Amino acid sequence: MDEFFSMGKDEAPDNVPMMYFTFPSAKDPTSKIHHPGKSCMTILTMVNYEWFEEWKDTPVRKRGDDYLAYKMRFAHNLFDWACSQYPKLRDKLVYQEVSTPLSNTHYLGRYLGAMYSAEHNLERFQAEAIARNRCDTPVKNLFISGQDVFSCGIAGALHGGLLCASTVLRHIVYIDLLMLKKKLKRKKARETAERVKKLL
Structure with a gap:
């Protein structure tokens, strides 16, 4: 990653060293009903804000052909890479939208286009840093x-929400969730046993 981030703007799109992709539609139980035969794929990677900085003062959706061509170089290379692992994807592409750090700045108000807010470096996950990170602040409420x-990410935001709810309520919400899970599991076991009895 250090080598990638030290690259110049022109060589970076052709040398992306990592990506993450997911299919959000697969998590939606109604997706096959509402959009049969279609799926949404998201591909993420990391880039330098500086590679896009020359367009920072241009209006969204009016940044010009150079900007579009540049961000599409990343998109095409990432999609080609995904297709090298899963060739059946290639014929399925119908529409492609590409976001950059400038998109994150415009739509999310993120500093220098950061996607995940606070920096996720190794120091952040040291025990002392984790202990200092709290939901409450010196400002009342x-x-x-x-x-x-x-x-x-989604799981991190979910757990952050649970920790915040526990702080606000002064109650460990995780225990409530654990008890609810056990209750639902027992209920499902009873229902399954009743169905088996009926079949016998």
Whole structure:
């Protein structure tokens, strides 16, 4: 990653060293009903804000052909890479949208286009840093939630929310969830046993 981030703007799109992809539609139980035969794929990677900085003062959706061509170089290379692992994807592409750090700055108000708020470096996950990260603040009734408290991504934001709710309520919400899980598991076991009895 250090080598990638030290690259110049022109060589970076052709040398992306990592990506993460996911299919959000697979997590939506109604997706096959509402959008049969279609799926949404998200590909993420990391880039330098500086590679896009020359367009920072241009209006969104009016940044010009150079900007579009530049961000599409990243997109095409990432999609080609994904297709090298999963060739059946290639014929499925219908629409492609590409975001950059400038998109994150415009739509999310993120500093220098950061995608995940607080920096997720190794220091952040040291025991002392984790102990200092709290949901409550010195400002009365101001709490911090989401990925800034726990970790990045959906799971991190979810746990950050649970920690914040526990702080606000002065009650460990995780225990409630554990008890609810046990209750639902027992209920499901009873229902399964009743169905088996009926079949016998």
